[in-house]
Amino acid sequence: MHKKIFTIILILITATAVSQNYKGTIEGINESGFHKILLSPEVRSASVSNLNYFRILDSKKNEVPYVLLNEESTMQSSFSPFTFQTINNAKDSITTIIIENKNKLKQDHFTLKMANTKVKKTFTISGSNDKKEWYGLATNQLFLGLNEAEKTTVEQTFSFPLTDYAFIKFEFNNKNSLPLQILEVGVYNNLYSLVSQVEISNFKIKNNTDKEKKTTQLTVSFSMPQHIESMTFDIDNEVFLRDAKILVNKTRTIKKRIEPYQEQVFNFVLHSGTHNNFELPFIFEKEIIIEIENNDNPPLNIKQLKFFQKPLYVICNLKSGETYEAIIDSTLQKPIYDLVNFKASFNTDLPQARITNLKKLNTQNKSSANKSFWQTNAFMWLCILLAIVVISYFALGLLKDLKK
CATH class of the missing domain: 2.60.120.260 (Galactose-binding domain-like)
Structure with a gap:
């Protein structure tokens, strides 16, 4: 019991003392004024598909207000x-x-x-x-x-x-x-x-055919969890019609026991008479499994498999000659900027800037270096640990007295 308590507290201390953030540089600012910045799959993955964590800072660490822009297909x-x-x-x-x-x-x-x-x-x-x-x-x-x-x-x-x-x-x-x-x-x-979608790269595919179940499973592994919105198959076979589905690995607790299982999130049909482009429901995963029913047919020869996101931009006012950085911090809340009230008035044909050199930062609490030990989070958790030990000691003593 004491060992479990100590392990939990050690994890809490580590999580409090270390924060995992991301930081990148904004480049391509050749003139002052409003710019459009594409949020790449890398940025959206680092934000865990939650842009409440996203901020733009100038050289003085002041927030630069922005507004999100979704560019979708429009009918004219x-x-x-x-x-x-x-x-x-x-x-x-x-x-x-x-x-x-x-x-x-x-x-x-x-x-x-x-x-x-x-x-x-x-x-x-x-x-x-x-x-x-x-x-x-x-x-x-x-x-x-x-x-x-x-x-x-x-x-x-x-x-x-x-x-x-x-x-x-x-x-x-x-x-x-x-x-x-x-x-x-x-x-x-x-x-x-039609607005060109953003292709997601950096993934590996493992192809496995089960002759007994008459299925082919494509296990797609990304370097980081990705928000996948559509996918396209390039298949070399001339005539085919196959049922397929997307599975993701999950875990569940049954009678205090954790067991893995596969959750089905999307069904579709691969057809030689179509382009085999598919819009997907919300999927944010590091690994997905595509299972294709072969029945008594030979497996499909899939030449290429592509994944895409709809383009997502931020519009903000940037000054030429100033340095800006984009940060992702999971402790932040959704920002409230005046700029959101003027979203409809912006011309989408704006000069584009870009986020480069996005890096993960494992940094200790910024203020801990300038504080005494008794002012830090580590000291607070040490006090909590000591309090639990003392309470446990007296509780065990009380239990012994009750038994007598």
Whole structure:
């Protein structure tokens, strides 16, 4: 009993006297102003995927406020205009818009840009390949005019059955209101702007095939625990369809006994007809096991396996000529900076700085060197140890007296 108590206290004293921090240098500051700094997999691993521990300090050890920036895939729209002709027929009270679809693209809608209006109209849509014989697409549809509060124009999208006519005709009825002023006609194309992910390197793969269980296990070991967000397989086989899963090693206590086990965290399918790119749930591990079901097939020839993180940046105001360092300290709490309230106003196209020479520091408590022994944590724990010994001595004596 006494031996166990002494061991626990010795561990506590060691943990208190020694702190494990990281420190790196910030380089690439060629001008004063706001900069964007990529948090590399090395930095995120050192912070145990908890950026509450991250700080930027200037040469006087003052904190430099920063704000986190996640760059993810964004969807952008581009407007493709079409050539059109407007015909106002005052006699029949009809405004005709003929849109030229010269490449005979398949269309099921058009967006019309027009001057602001609050009118109410009915319209008909038809299609033709020669502008002579027209075929109906939509008849007697109701259109309620819209207006933009801060603009002089408004956009309205009109849908109709999918078609590839060379000409599409809109006919607006003007009997109850004045004609519309059509400024542009076209379609919006949604484009995804993909942000390059950050590749995680420095890992080893051990490949083991179990013929009895008909499985292949890839044991992936990183030099430090990593936050893995996606992975990609490059497989040489021509035709395959295999179930697979990711396992991580864990421990659990059963009847005061600690035993290891493997926890399944993700299921996926490897398919020769896809790119075999997979988005993963939150995984922060030093080692993962990828188990592939082979059934009666030969093992897959995996040429390459890559792991990635989504890019994560900090934006901060840095001065040219000043020296800065990035630190990671697990005793720190989440910082509260004014800068976070202005995150939306920052332009992401900023000059980039970088964190280099990130090193692990095993340093004693900074203030202990300038303190007397009785002021240190070691003295405090020595007092606690002595108190426990004294209390244990009197407690054992009391137990003996109770037995008598």
